[in-house]
Amino acid sequence: MIIGSHVGFSKEQLLGSVKEALSYNANTFMFYTGAPQNTMRSKIDQNLTNEAHKLMQENNILLKNVICHAPYIINLANNLDNRKWEFSIEFLKQEIKRCEQLGISYIVIHPGSSLTIDKQEALKNIATALNKILQTPTSCMILLETMAGKGSECGTDIMQLKTIIDNVDKEIGVCLDTCHLFDSGVSIENFDQYLDLFAKEIGLDKIHCLHLNDSKNPLASHKDRHANIGFGYIGFTNLLKVITNPRLQNIPIILETPYVGNTIADKSRLYPPYKFEIEMLRQGQFDHELLEKIIAYYK
Numbered sequence: 001m002i003i004g005s006h007v008g009f010s011k012e013q014l015l016g017s018v019k020e021a022l023s024y025n026a027n028t029f030m031f032y033t034g035a036p037q038n039t040m041r042s043k044i045d046q047n048l049t050n051e052a053h054k055l056m057q058e059n060n061i062l063l064k065n066v067i068c069h070a071p072y073i074i075n076l077a078n079n080l081d082n083r084k085w086e087f088s089i090e091f092l093k094q095e096i097k098r099c100e101q102l103g104i105s106y107i108v109i110h111p112g113s114s115l116t117i118d119k120q121e122a123l124k125n126i127a128t129a130l131n132k133i134l135q136t137p138t139s140c141m142i143l144l145e146t147m148a149g150k151g152s153e154c155g156t157d158i159m160q161l162k163t164i165i166d167n168v169d170k171e172i173g174v175c176l177d178t179c180h181l182f183d184s185g186v187s188i189e190n191f192d193q194y195l196d197l198f199a200k201e202i203g204l205d206k207i208h209c210l211h212l213n214d215s216k217n218p219l220a221s222h223k224d225r226h227a228n229i230g231f232g233y234i235g236f237t238n239l240l241k242v243i244t245n246p247r248l249q250n251i252p253i254i255l256e257t258p259y260v261g262n263t264i265a266d267k268s269r270l271y272p273p274y275k276f277e278i279e280m281l282r283q284g285q286f287d288h289e290l291l292e293k294i295i296a297y298y299k
Contacts, residue, residue: 001282002065004028005255005274013045014052014102022059024274030067030254033098037072039091044101065252067209068099070109076129077112077122077154089129099140106208108143108175111155111164122154127167134170143175143208148183148224156184162201173206178234178242179213185220188238195247210253212239228257228291229277236286243281260294271298
């Protein structure tokens with residue numbers, strides 16, 4: 001099982017990301033090259049990158065399984081303000097260059113939000129933007145993330161993803177997100193039916209990453225609020241079936257579940273759940289006392 005979580009990228013850059021992933025006993029991870037809400041970026045330090053690669057090799061973390069996530073401020077779907085649209089294109093180009101410097105093979109993007117324009121037009125805008133970006137050859141593949149359908153999000157179903165992919169000249173892929181799928185209306189209990197349709201319309205070879213999250217809201221809620229594994233509406237059994245599905249083997253699994261804290265006694269302290277969730281998933285058995293154990297461990 002290739003499994004990890006999102007991790008930080010700060011003073012030690014990729015080296016710090018690797019160290020955090022190892023503290024969770026992970027064999028992959030996902031990171032942002034800077035804050036996902038803004039454009040502030042530090043220069044990539046090649047010495048730190050080299051140290052990170054060495055540490056990964058020593059701990060059997062394959063660079064090809066590491067994922068970068070693009071910042072949320074990029075919106076390729078709406079081009080009414082051409083300046084903002086071109087900014088999104090140029091900023092994503094910069095993020096891809098940073099991935100190349102780091103040796104990263106995949107960058108996940110949110111396709112974008114249509115806002116006030118027609119959804120089909122928005123899908124075409126995304127494809128046009130990606131074609132502009134991919135005019136420059138790159139070793140880093142763009143992955144479209146499946147979205148929950150909050151607001152005017154694009155990429156909320158297979159046919160929307162297919163429209164984008166079919167209109168992009170170069171190869172791109174997909175990142176499935178279990179919470180987003182569930183919130184968009186896909187029953188994870190019947191996940192094989194979704195994969196059947198995906199295989200028919202897009203091809204399972206396009207799936208290169210899986211975000212594994214439970215959902216705080218019921219099916220088709222379009223809310224996009226992640227829950228800890230087994231503590232949401234999807235449930236542990238259904239999520240375990242997803243990651244053990246033979247059609248998704250050797251795909252990096254990334255946890256984006258919320259930090260855990262005792263909200264009554266200690267509101268200011270929240271703790272990462274990933275070390276414990278990863279172990280629980282590897283063992284394949286749900287631990288009802290998981291959240292309490294996380295709090296006790298870090299306290």
